[in-house]
Amino acid sequence: MYRSHTCGELRPSSIGQTVTLSGWLQKSRDLGGMTFIDLRDRYGITQLAFNMDEDAKVCEEARKLGREFVLQIEGEVIERSSKNTKIPTGEIEIRVSKITVLNGSKTPPFTIENETDGGDEIRAQYRYLDLRRNPVQQKLLLRNKVALETRKYLDTLGFLDVETPILIKSTPEGARDFVVPSRMNEGEFYALPQSPQTFKQLLMVSGFDRYYQIVKCFRDEDLRADRQPEFTQIDCEMAFVEQEDILTTFEGMIQHLFSEVRGVELDATFPRMTYAEAMEKYGSDKPDIRFALEFVDLNSAAKGKGFGIFDEAEQVLAINAQDCAGYTRKQLDKLTDWVKRPQIGAKGMIYLKCNEDGTYKSSVDKFYSQENLAEWAQVANAKPGDLLLVLSGDLEKVRKQMGELRLHMGDELGLRNPNVFKPLWVIDFPLLEWDEETNRYHAMHHPFTSPKPEDMNLIDTDPGKVRANAYDLAMNGVELGGGSIRIHDRELQARMFDLLGFSKEEAEAQFGFLMSAFEYGAPPHGGLAFGLDRLVATMDGAESIRDYIAFPKNNRGRDVMIDAPSPLNEEQMKELGIKKL
Numbered sequence: 057m058y059r060s061h062t063c064g065e066l067r068p069s070s071i072g073q074t075v076t077l078s079g080w081l082q083k084s085r086d087l088g089g090m091t092f093i094d095l096r097d098r099y100g101i102t103q104l105a106f107n108m109d110e111d112a113k114v115c116e117e118a119r120k121l122g123r124e125f126v127l128q129i130e131g132e133v134i135e136r137s138s139k140n141t142k143i144p145t146g147e148i149e150i151r152v153s154k155i156t157v158l159n160g161s162k163t164p165p166f167t168i169e170n171e172t173d174g175g176d177e178i179r180a181q182y183r184y185l186d187l188r189r190n191p192v193q194q195k196l197l198l199r200n201k202v203a204l205e206t207r208k209y210l211d212t213l214g215f216l217d218v219e220t221p222i223l224i225k226s227t228p229e230g231a232r233d234f235v236v237p238s239r240m241n242e243g244e245f246y247a248l249p250q251s252p253q254t255f256k257q258l259l260m261v262s263g264f265d266r267y268y269q270i271v272k273c274f275r276d277e278d279l280r281a282d283r284q285p286e287f288t289q290i291d292c293e294m295a296f297v298e299q300e301d302i303l304t305t306f307e308g309m310i311q312h313l314f315s316e317v318r319g320v321e322l323d324a325t326f327p328r329m330t331y332a333e334a335m336e337k338y339g340s341d342k343p344d345i346r347f348a349l350e351f352v353d354l355n356s357a358a359k360g361k362g363f364g365i366f367d368e369a370e371q372v373l374a375i376n377a378q379d380c381a382g383y384t385r386k387q388l389d390k391l392t393d394w395v396k397r398p399q400i401g402a403k404g405m406i407y408l409k410c411n412e413d414g415t416y417k418s419s420v421d422k423f424y425s426q427e428n429l430a431e432w433a434q435v436a437n438a439k440p441g442d443l444l445l446v447l448s449g450d451l452e453k454v455r456k457q458m459g460e461l462r463l464h465m466g467d468e469l470g471l472r473n474p475n476v477f478k479p480l481w482v483i484d485f486p487l488l489e490w491d492e493e494t495n496r497y498h499a500m501h502h503p504f505t506s507p508k509p510e511d512m513n514l515i516d517t518d519p520g521k522v523r524a525n526a527y528d529l530a531m532n533g534v535e536l537g538g539g540s541i542r543i544h545d546r547e548l549q550a551r552m553f554d555l556l557g558f559s560k561e562e563a564e565a566q567f568g569f570l571m572s573a574f575e576y577g578a579p580p581h582g583g584l585a586f587g588l589d590r591l592v593a594t595m596d597g598a599e600s601i602r603d604y605i606a607f608p609k610n611n612r613g614r615d616v617m618i619d620a621p622s623p624l625n626e627e628q629m630k631e632l633g634i635k636k637l
Contacts, residue, residue, distance in 0.1 A: 057076060058076070058078045058128055058158075059076050059077050059078040059128070060075050060076045060077075061075050061076075061077060062077075062097055062099035062100065063077055063079045063095050063096055063097040063099055063100050063101055063102045063145070064097070064099030064100020064101070064102075064144060064145060065099060065100070065145075066102060066133055066145055066148050066150075067144070067145070067147070067148065068135065068147050068148060070133045070148065071133050071134060071135055071148060072132065072133065073132070073133050074130065074131070074132055074133075075130070075131065075132075075133055075150065076128065076129070076130050077095055077102060077128070077129050077150065078097070078126070078127065078128045078129075078158065079095045079096050079097035079102075079126070079127065080095070080096050080097070080124050080125070080126055080127070080161075080168075080188065081093055081094070081095065081096075081121055081122070081123055081124060081125045081127055082094040082095070082096040082101065082123070082124075082168065082169065083123070083169075084118070084119075084121060084122075084123070086119055088108075089107065089108045089109060090105065090106065090107055090108070091105075091106040091115055091118045091119055092104065092105055092106070092149075093106070093118060093121070093127075095127060095129065096188075098193050100143065100144060100145055101143055101145065102145045102148075102149070102150060103136065103140075103145070103146075103148075103149040103150070104118070104129060104131070104149065104150050104152050105134070105149045105150065105151050105152065106118040106119075106152055107151070110151070111152075111153065114152055114153065114154065114155055117155050118152070118155060121155075121157070122160070122161060122163065123161065123163060123164060123168075124161035124163075124164050124168065124185075124188075125157055125159070125160055125161050126157070126158040126159040126160075126161070127155060127156065127157060127158060128155070128156040128158055129150065129152050129154065129155050129156070130152070130153055130154040130155075131150040131151050131152040131153050131154070132150065132151045132153070133148050133149075133150060134148065134149060134150070134151050135147065135148060136148055136149045164182070164185055165178055165181075165182055165185070166178055166179060166182070166185070166186075168185060168186075168188050168189055169189065170189065170190055170191055172186075172189060174186070176610075177610075177616065180608075180610055180616050180617060181616050181617055182617070183606075183607055183617045184617070187606065191603075192603055195592075195596065195603045195604050196604070196606060198317065198592055198595070198596055198604070199588070199589075199592045199604050201316075201317050202313055202317055202588065202591065202592050202595065203270055203588065205312065205313050205316045205317055206270065206290055206309065206313065206588075207270070209308070209309050209312045209313070210266075210268045210292070210309070213266065213305065214266050215266040215267065215268040215292065216264055216266060216267055216268070217267075217268055217269060217270075218259060218264065218267050218268075218269060219269065219271075220249070220252040220255035220256065220259075220269065220271070221249070221255065222248060222249065222272070223236060223246035223247075223248070224246060224247055224248070224249050224255075225246070225247060225566075226245065226246075226247035227247070227566055227567070231250060231275035231276060231277040232275070232276035232277065233247035233248065233250065233274075233276060234247065234248040234274045234275075234276050234285070235247050235248075236248065237632040237633070237634060239631055239632055239633075242632075242633035243633055248274035249273060249274065250273055250274060250275050251273050251289060251291065251585060252269060252271055252273075252291055253502060253504060254504070254567070254569075254570050256269075256291060256293040256583060257293070257504065257542055257544075257570065257573075257578075257581065258569075258570070258573055259293065260293055260294075260295040260542075260544075260578070260579060260581040261573045261574070261576065261577070261578045261579070264295075265294065265295035265296060265579070265581075266293075266294055266295075267291075267292065267293045267294075267583075268290065268291060268292045268293075269289075269290075269291045270288060270289070270290055270291075270588060271288065271289055271291050272286055272287070272288055273286070273287055273288070273289050274286050275287075279609070279610075279611045279612070279613060280611070281599050281600040281601070281602070282534065282589075282590055282593070282599065282600065282601050283601075284589065284601065284602070284605065284608055284609055285609055285613050286609075287587060287588075287589050287601075287605075288587070288588040288589055289585040289586065289587060289588060290537070290585065290586040290588050290591070291583075291585045292306070292539075292583045292584055292585065292586075293581060293582070293583030294581060294582065294583055295579040295580065295581040296579055296580060296581070297541075297580070297581065297582055298541065298580075298582075299483075299525055299527060299541055299582065302527070302539065302541075302582055302583065302584060303326075303328075303481055303527060306529070306537075306584060306586075307325065307326050307479075310322065310326075310479060310529070310536075311324075313591075313595070314477065314595065317595065318595055320477060322477060322479060323479070326479045326480060326481050326529070327345075327479075327480055327481070328480075328481045328482075328483055329343070329480055329481070329482055329483070330482070330483055330484040331482055331483070331484055331485045331486065332484070334482050335455055336351065336455075337350045337351055338350065338351065338459055338462065339351065339455035339456055339457075339458050339459025339460075339462070340456075340459045340533070341482055341485070341528065341530075341535075342482065342528065342530035342533060342534060342535040343459075343480065343482075343530060343533065344463060344466065344472065344478070344530075344532050344533030345478045345480055346466075346471065346472055346473065346476050346478045346532060347466050347469075347471035347472065349375045349376070349377065349462045349465060349466065349471075350375070351373050351374070351375060351455070351458055351462075352373065352374040352375065352376060352435060352436040352437075352444075353371070353372075353373065353435075354372040354373065354374050354432060354435060354436070354446060355371065355372050356435070357428070357431045357432050357434075357435045358372045358424075358432060358446070358448075359372060361423055361424055361428060362423055363420055363423040363424070365403075365404075365448060366448050369448035369449050369450075369454070370449065370450050370451045370454075371448065371449065371450070371451045371454050371455070372446065372447075372448040372454075373446070373447055373448070373454055373455070373458045374408075374432070374436055374444045374445060374446045374447075375444070375445050375458065375461065375462055375465065376436045376437065376438050376442055376443075376444055377442065377443045377444075377445060377465055377469065378438075378439075378441075378442050378443075379441050379442065380441075380442065380443035380469070381409040381410055381411060381412070381440075381441045381442060381443045382441075383407075383409075383443055388405075388407050388419075391405060391445065391461075391464075392404060392405045394461075394464060395447065395457060395460075395461055399460075400457050400460050400461070401453065401457060402447050402449070402454075402457045402461075403449070405445060405446065405447060405461075406418065406419050406420055406445075406446040406447075406448075407419050407443060407444065407445055407446065408429055408432055408433065408438075408443070408444035408446065409443055410433050410438045410439065410440050410441060410442045410443070410444070411440060412440045412441055413440070414440060416429035416430060416432075416433065432444060445461060445465070447461065463533060472532070472533075474532075474597025474598075475597060476532075477531060477532060477594075477595075478531065478532060479529060479530070479531045479536075480529070480530045480531070481527055481528070481529055481530075482527065482528045482529075482530055483526070483527045484508070484523045484524070484526075485500055485501065485523065485524045485526045485527075485528075486500050486520070486521075486522070486523060486524065487499070487500065487505065487507050487508075487511075487519070487522040487523060487524040487526075488500060488519055488520060488522065488555065488556075489520075490520060494557075496556070496557040497519060497520070497555055497556055497557070498556065499552075499556060500524060500526070501524060501526050501538065501540055502540075503549075503552055503553060503556055504540075504542050504543055504549070504552075504570075505524045505525065505526050505540040505541075505542065505543070506524070506525045506540065506541045506542055506543045506544075506548070506582075507522045507523065507524060507525065508522070508523040508524065508525055511523050515551065515555070519555055524540060525540055525541035525582070526538065526539070526540035526541075527539060527540065527584070529584075529586070531594055532594060534590055534593075534594050535587075535590070536586055536587065536590055536591050536594060537584050537585055537586030537587060537591070538584055538585070539582065539583050539584025539585060540582060540584075541580070541581075541582035542581055542582050542583075544574060544578040544579065544580055544581060545574060545578075546571050546574040546575055549567075549570070549571060549574060550563065550571065553567070587601075589601040589604050589605055592604045
């Protein structure tokens with residue numbers, strides 16, 4: 057037996073017991089006649105005490121040990137004279153009588169403590185060491201608990217966990233596929249699934265009316281803090297349901313997770329907002345509604361006064377930063393530089409200070425009278441002491457830019473509390489979006505999303521105005537998941553492929569199996585998928601998902617620990633029928 061207890065288990069009630077512990081040496085302190093060692097495992101830290109007067113041999117052995125040595129010790133639990141209230145085991149220590157080195161260790165490249173001196177790259181290279189740190193372990197423990205509670209909740213509602221294939225057929229929609237060459241079928245390739253979409257629809261056709269899977273998905277796309285090339289979905293589908301059934305079911309799941317995992321009680325019913333309203337008010341289809349700063353349309357008040365930048369703009373938008381009129385010129389210049397960064401793309405920013413004495417100060421004073429500026433303030437419902445920040449330009453671009461500025465101001469003003477959680481269903485997305493480069497429509501979600509029944513008459517005459525039977529769940533500015541009611545009729549699915557520019561032959565080659573299945577009694581069905589990584593990170597008040605994945609990739613899609621991706625040797629290339637460029 058390597059241990060009788062873990063390093064986080066012992067308490068004052070154990071005083072007098074003889075115990076065996078195993079773990080890693082985190083820290084050693086040599087005080088002359090006494091030596092103390094912090095022994096760590098994933099459950100906690102226990103202090104070990106060595107006394108030269110009581111057992112010089114064991115004490116000398118302890119002094120020779122280095123950081124991250126793997127140790128087994130035996131000894132008696134005693135009361136700690138200098139107690140540490142910051143750790144659960146801080147009232148006791150072990151008077152060690154025997155110490156065994158189970159394995160030595162090189163000096164690690166960074167300190168394996170809560171606050172480490174290791175940068176991102178070095179910690180990624182030695183991820184197996186970074187995973188020993190308590191903050192990282194706690195993130196993975198949180199992920200485990202969320203996954204476990206998800207399974208519990210869905211099981212109580214009769215959902216069946218069904219695995220779907222990883223080696224599938226490449227399809228032309230969505231992000232780029234990762235492809236896998238087939239040795240047995242030279243010149244042909246599998247694709248790794250971007251989602252189990254068509255398979256879960258086939259399960260509905262098969263009569264499994266409630267499916268879920270916590271499943272790996274793969275997308276070859278540019279990376280960022282909340283995106284990885286391989287990620288995990290909580291993937292769900294239901295038959296014989298309408299949109300309201302799905303929203304209610306998964307509101308319940310999110311409420312259950314927050315209650316059981318975080319001890320946070322969310323609202324009984326999540327608010328709903330149409331896509332059009334979300335874009336008009338927040339410039340985002342995943343708005344952060346923890347704070348206001350809604351967009352104000354200044355077109356009527358600001359245009360037509362001889363200021364060319366506004367007069368030529370399709371849209372003039374403002375946000376009202378309340379009680380911020382005290383911003384200095386330096387702070388305003390810094391904000392202007394921020395919106396002019398390439399990532400945001402604005403050409404500049406106009407401000408309006410509503411002074412406490414009832415006057416107004418703006419960066420465009422020479423174009424607007426005090427009466428004109430008072431009209432701006434009235435439209436924006438601004439009071440003395442408030443600050444208007446104004447951007448202008450093409451409608452879609454300025455909404456996006458103002459949306460980024462809104463979030464930035466939310467951060468600056470401390471309005472985005474990571475311990476406050478505000479869920480929101482965004483509904484009524486457009487079914488299609490026009491792509492100027494390809495000169496055709498693309499599905500905003502995917503080609504299997506059904507149109508709103510009341511918009512069916514527009515499919516042939518004005519397809520751009522057709523709304524989708526689709527919905528996303530946003531929280532704190534993050535899209536946690538999304539889904540739709542699916543098309544379950546072959547004729548409508550064929551019409552959808554036609555709108556998306558597929559020839560009949562292409563549609564049959566890519567999705568003939570699904571179209572055929574629809575001819576054998578496909579039930580009405582729909583579902584959604586949550587990003588498990590994003591959900592866990594959001595629940596923990598974090599923006600990056602990487603620390604919630606045991607072995608993540610960096611922003612270039614590389615695993616620097618195992619050095620992947622890497623070249624194949626010539627024999628492997630030949631066997632797969634692949635030629636070097």
